[in-house]
Amino acid sequence: xxxxxxxxxxxxxxxxxxxxxxxxxxxxxxxxxxxxxxxxxxxxxxxxxxxxxxxxxxxxxxxxxxxxxxxxxxxxxxxxxxxxxxxxxxxxxxxxxxxxxxxxxxxxxxxxxxxxxxxxxxxxxxxxxxxxxxxxxxxxxxxxxxxxxxxxxxxxxxxxxxxxxxxxxxxxxxxxxxxxxxxxxxxxxxxxxxxxxxxxxxxxxxxxxxxxxxxxxxxxxxxxxxxxxxxxxxxxxxxxxxxxxxxxxxxxxxxxxxxxxxxxxxxxxxxxxxxxxxxxxxxxxxxxxxxxxxxxxxxxxxxxxxxxxxxxxxxxxxxxxxxxxxxxxxxxxxxxxxxxxxxxxxxxxxxxxxx
Ligand code: GCU
Numbered sequence: 001x002x003x004x005x006x007x008x009x010x011x012x013x014x015x016x017x018x019x020x021x022x023x024x025x026x027x028x029x030x031x032x033x034x035x036x037x038x039x040x041x042x043x044x045x046x047x048x049x050x051x052x053x054x055x056x057x058x059x060x061x062x063x064x065x066x067x068x069x070x071x072x073x074x075x076x077x078x079x080x081x082x083x084x085x086x087x088x089x090x091x092x093x094x095x096x097x098x099x100x101x102x103x104x105x106x107x108x109x110x111x112x113x114x115x116x117x118x119x120x121x122x123x124x125x126x127x128x129x130x131x132x133x134x135x136x137x138x139x140x141x142x143x144x145x146x147x148x149x150x151x152x153x154x155x156x157x158x159x160x161x162x163x164x165x166x167x168x169x170x171x172x173x174x175x176x177x178x179x180x181x182x183x184x185x186x187x188x189x190x191x192x193x194x195x196x197x198x199x200x201x202x203x204x205x206x207x208x209x210x211x212x213x214x215x216x217x218x219x220x221x222x223x224x225x226x227x228x229x230x231x232x233x234x235x236x237x238x239x240x241x242x243x244x245x246x247x248x249x250x251x252x253x254x255x256x257x258x259x260x261x262x263x264x265x266x267x268x269x270x271x272x273x274x275x276x277x278x279x280x281x282x283x284x285x286x287x288x289x290x291x292x293x294x295x296x297x298x299x300x301x302x303x304x305x306x307x308x309x310x311x312x313x314x315x316x317x318x319x320x321x322x323x324x325x326x327x328x329x330x331x332x333x334x335x336x337x338x339x340x341x342x343x344x345x346x347x348x349x350x351x352x353x354x355x
Contacts, residue, residue: 185199
């Protein structure tokens, strides 16, 4: 069994964690380490969010759902800010579970979500186009970035997109059609990193789901092999702005880092996290993503809950471990948020939904 560093069940000052009652304090410490070293600080949630319905179709697709284009807004340090969201809700009597998807494109019927299949499975879907929140560049004036001081929060774009997903949840929780106990946040790649960071901080999400999130997401840094993205790659790939300003400095000090990505998954305990990898996605690192699941598992086990229940050796294509609070699957193919990934995530949520 691999040993994961830093140790999850030991406070930063070296004191071992022996009682389940100490978990909330340790979780808070994990979040603080991740804010300080990786993603930066998030502003306090606004007192309220408002919503304007820009457009609504009661019977969308074959009539099985409503479709709304809404604008979610709130007060920030520098005034009012709003961004648009697409919201699809199945016509059902009972409140439904919801996926909040952070996506790359504003289009509906986008390749990253099989809309009808999701809705036909009884889920609502809220889709955020990440550039509507803030540009995926180092422009610190764009959208939400301009609404809070970068100096004060030292947050990166991942933190901002995550903050926006929480504001969408603020609004969704006011809708009677949405089941407040069964909300999931999901994203692919850089937005998979974002979904994990959002779920880690926001306990109202029962599920955090990351697809092919890789470095800065689910991938455990200390187990990286040639071909995997490393922390130092965020400089040549020109994306240090996803993180706090100090993060790239860890690139040549991996063994000294006071964190690794199993901390990110563990900060979701005792709730649910699901990680999906693609076999040909060496850059993200399927083995390294699975490793974080193994490394985070003691947090749940220590609380008396099943954590990661699956193979300890590298997963084979087709493996889908959904029994514990940490789900993991490996599908064949390349970097993509596929319909087959959604089938696995929907199954995970259905298995572990609050009934
Ligand atoms: C790049 C980057 C990854 C990221 C991916 C994406 O490949 O190196 O960290 O996950 O882009 O978001 O598509």
